[in-house]
Amino acid sequence: MAVMKFGGTSVGTAKAMRQAISIVAREEQKAVPLVVLSACSGITNKLVHIADASGRSALDEAMALAGEVRSFHLNLLDELIKGVELKAELAIKIEELASRLELLIKGVDIVGELTERSRDMFCSFGELFSTTVFAAAMKELGHKAVWVDVRTVMITDDNFGFARPLQEVCEERVGRLIKPLLEGGMTVVTQGYIGSTQDGRTTTLGRGGSDFSAALLGSWLNDDAIQIWTDVDGVMTCDPRMVPEARSIRVMTFSEAAELAYLGAKVLHPDTIAPAVQKNIPVYVLNSLHPDAKGTIITNDPQRLSGMSYEGLVKSIAVKKGQCIINVRSNRMFGRHGFMNELFDVFARYGVSVEMIATSEVSVSLTVDDKCFSDELIGALKALGDVDIEHGVSTISVVGDNLRMSRGVAGRIFSALKDVNLRMISQGASEINVGFVVEEPEVVTAVNNLHREFFSGPQNEGIFETPAGSR
Known part of the structure; x- marks a missing residue:
């Protein structure tokens, strides 16, 4: 069983979502996966701007941006979902989320202060929107998919903006709430990046935290693999925007990947590696635009590394x-x-x-x-x-x-x-x-x-x- 995390560009359009669903379908032929999604590309940045505008009482600006977020997801729904009844049902869910976002804007505007707790609540909407649409699209295509609010299992401290999971509580809840669904043949669709305190206040794990979420969930489920789906062919020899001849690295160790992440590589979030290292779960960095590309395997398994790495490389x-x-x-x-x-x-x-x-x-x-x-x-x-x-x-x-x-x-x-x-x-x-x-x-x-x-x-x-x- 694998955890499959899709980044913002991999679910940023209707075409991208269809591609991601086809990748999930291919994995379902081997074992039922847990699917973790980021917000659609550009949405989290827009939500940050909404939060900032609300905090400085620029109500008209914040409401206009919120309208853009609503319209984006309604258009995504319209292009992706064909069934009339399902489309109407999903439109109601999107309107409910959009109304809650607007209510939050008005609340912050009235108080005249943007706290880190409020900012986390603003930022959480992106993943809630993307997973709601994605899970519905999977169901329409005949997949046994179920939407799960990750805040019921990703229980964290109250360090808003950079919350850390409460390990034992999370592991127990994942075993009780998510594992039975997977064992029952349901593909679970849930959110990366966000969590909740024990008393139900929304938190975030920091920018890039969706990778961390996926790795944590994979470790708690003792999965066989953690797949990070991006828009590049794995970890590259360097930034292809600087060097067009950059090549994809087939295999690397956890220590190499962690070092690269801390030194500025954009593919991986630094914290992603830690949960995988603890359970020695291989991490695959793959390209949703080219799913047949080999990508990068990050592992400490001597058999996988044999013949693929040598001293001084x-x-x-x-x-x-x-x-x-x-x-x-x-x-x-x-x-x-x-x-x-x-x-x-x-x-x-x-x-x-x-x-x-x-x-x-x-x-x-x-x-x-x-x-x-x-x-x-x-x-x-x-x-x-x-x-x-x-x-x-x-x-x-x-x-x-x-x-x-x-x-x-x-x-x-x-x-x-x-x-x-x-x-x-x-x-x-x-x-x-x-x-x-x-x-x-x-x-x-x-x-x-x-x-x-x-x-x-x-x-x-x-x-x-x-x-x-x-x-």
Whole structure:
């Protein structure tokens, strides 16, 4: 049995939903799946705008956007559902959801304050709309499908905006409420991204949390596989928007995938990997536009990895834009303990996550998201030493098997970058990652040079695959 998660672009139009249903039908021939959906592409962003407009009492703007959300799903319904009675029944459900959204807008407008709890409620509507339409379309096509509100099983803490599931409660409810439906031959359609506190208040797991939802549900059901259906052929050797020759990676380890996710790869949410690792459930990253493409398998299974991975192999190049370098220089560092603790205490106080770090005897260079930069943070750092900042940089990370111990790989990396000005280098903390920082105008040159060095030519056939759409 598999959990099948479909992202926003995979259910964003009537055509995309039909394609997704055909993929589910193919899986049903093997075993009844649990289907987890994101909101239709663009809807969550629109709901965020509705929430923001409500919070600043821009009632007309919020109501107009809500009308667009209603119209989008009614048009989707009209194109997807043919039966008159089912269409009328579903139209009522969509109107009910839209009316609840408008009621929430008016409530926030009257109070004059948008809380994180209210924001979560706004954002939950996208998945409720998409799954309602999808489940009805499956039923009309003759599938034994049942819609389940995930908030009855995904019970979380009350950290609105980034809620964490209550493991034991969730596992018990999944076993009691979802597992019997699957065992009875019903394909369950439910929502990703959202949950509920024990007293029934809607929460969200954070942007990208649908992948996390799918992985959690798969682990609680002890499934054979977790399928993440996107609009690309699995995890790529790098961003195809930067390098058109980017290739699909056939297989990679959980640690490689997690490293890529944290370093900026967009296919996977970082938390997705953890539940799968705990139960050693393989994660398949697949393309709903090209369902016959092999995609990527993420696993620690030695048999699957055998012959598909070898020491020193570069698997992918990850880029994280919008960074800045903060350099701190202080003679207090020399031969004295405790300085690094003081330094990172400053970042902790201001809630800033450090991405990459390099040190010498009297200086520390590190990168943070440029949006986290503030004058207050720099002021606190200046109490420790001289500080200067470099904006407009990106981190580039080369990820692969045991890179730190592989002779010649570092030489190839820096040879490929001989024409690029490296602002910072970080290696050693991870055996599977070599990272460096470049100015943003040089990112495309750096990534293309690295890709040519490690992925051009016929080597590594079977590990990398040309994307289906470019054949």
